[in-house]
Amino acid sequence: MRPDAGTPMIELDNVSKSFGDAVAVDGISLNVPAGSLCVLVGTSGCGKSTTLRMINRLIEHTGGEIRIDGHQIRRFNEVTLRRRIGYAIQNTGLFPHWTVARNIGVVPRLLKWDKARTRERVESLMALLGLDVEAFAGKYPHQLSGGQAQRVGVARALAADPDILLMDEPFGALDPITRSSLQAELLRIQSRIRKTIVFVTHDMDEALRLADQIVVMQAGRIIQQGTPSEILAHPSDDFVETLVGGRDRGLKRASLTPVGEMMESLPDDGRVPAVHVLQTDSMRLAVSLMLWHGVSQLAVVDDTGETVGMLPLRRLVDDFGE
Numbered sequence: 001m002r003p004d005a006g007t008p009m010i011e012l013d014n015v016s017k018s019f020g021d022a023v024a025v026d027g028i029s030l031n032v033p034a035g036s037l038c039v040l041v042g043t044s045g046c047g048k049s050t051t052l053r054m055i056n057r058l059i060e061h062t063g064g065e066i067r068i069d070g071h072q073i074r075r076f077n078e079v080t081l082r083r084r085i086g087y088a089i090q091n092t093g094l095f096p097h098w099t100v101a102r103n104i105g106v107v108p109r110l111l112k113w114d115k116a117r118t119r120e121r122v123e124s125l126m127a128l129l130g131l132d133v134e135a136f137a138g139k140y141p142h143q144l145s146g147g148q149a150q151r152v153g154v155a156r157a158l159a160a161d162p163d164i165l166l167m168d169e170p171f172g173a174l175d176p177i178t179r180s181s182l183q184a185e186l187l188r189i190q191s192r193i194r195k196t197i198v199f200v201t202h203d204m205d206e207a208l209r210l211a212d213q214i215v216v217m218q219a220g221r222i223i224q225q226g227t228p229s230e231i232l233a234h235p236s237d238d239f240v241e242t243l244v245g246g247r248d249r250g251l252k253r254a255s256l257t258p259v260g261e262m263m264e265s266l267p268d269d270g271r272v273p274a275v276h277v278l279q280t281d282s283m284r285l286a287v288s289l290m291l292w293h294g295v296s297q298l299a300v301v302d303d304t305g306e307t308v309g310m311l312p313l314r315r316l317v318d319d320f321g322e
């Protein structure tokens, strides 16, 4: 049975990793609640991948304790870890001589699922990731675009229905549009399947968009952790402030705030502004619409198109800034 949302699924307690004399990870402590998405960010070489790989024991930690679902990971055997933890990496690591279907089914086969169950699982995952079974099941990795291959990589990581998904810069090699659409897919999938995800990136925009919790690392240590809006509002030092965009922070914050949170009720005279925005759209989009149309207020509509409020330009400066 899975623990309830909110209880820690992954716990790192003063965890370190040395390679010889070099300390790659230096006493980090971290809790990842079940069903949440934690993003590790930081510049190259700060220890993100090492941290991730210690969680599935591709790398053994040299100090501290790592627990999954309350149990020390040293107690888990390899088969249990494979079943409980999916792993997706940049450039996918797909086996080049295997078809898409065979690649996705690799862990179920290792776990000795029967053929029918494996096939059913592979097909349902392909559907979940938006890969047409007819068109793609028999293709080989070199016949896929980068984005398609990345979807296969994520499907493969989910194959044995793991509780935990570790993702190491899974969208790092993609163009911005494909990357953005895979980020949206990941959020959509996550809202349905609620895995505990640890996601590594050095792209702060990706972190801000995906994370429930952001962990900022520098030189093997955690220098700040918090929700995206906490990190944006109160970066702990100049380094974090630079990471979150420095003077561009206002717009980044606006992109995290839905219009619905800032809107006001319609005026008594019932006059509705001509240009509208969805209440689920971001404040960043609202600003863009105001600039584009040269208006100082927008009508706010719900997804049925009904007007539910209005957004005056003034709202941007009244309560929004720090």
Ligand SMILES: Nc1ncnc2c1ncn2[C@@H]1O[C@H](COP(=O)(O)OP(=O)(O)OP(=O)(O)O)[C@@H](O)[C@H]1O
Residues within 6 Å of the ligand: 019, 022, 023, 024, 042, 043, 044, 045, 046, 047, 048, 049, 050, 051, 202
């Ligand atoms: N197998 C290894 N042997 C020796 N040193 C290693 C090994 N793996 C990683 N390191 C070192 O540990 C440090 C952290 O590496 P890690 O791969 O975790 O960084 P990262 O944050 O993932 O960086 P990037 O963003 O470039 O992927 C680096 O200094 C790296 O050189």
Ligand SMILES: [Mg+2]
Residues within 6 Å of the ligand: 048, 049, 050
């Ligand atoms: Mg790395």
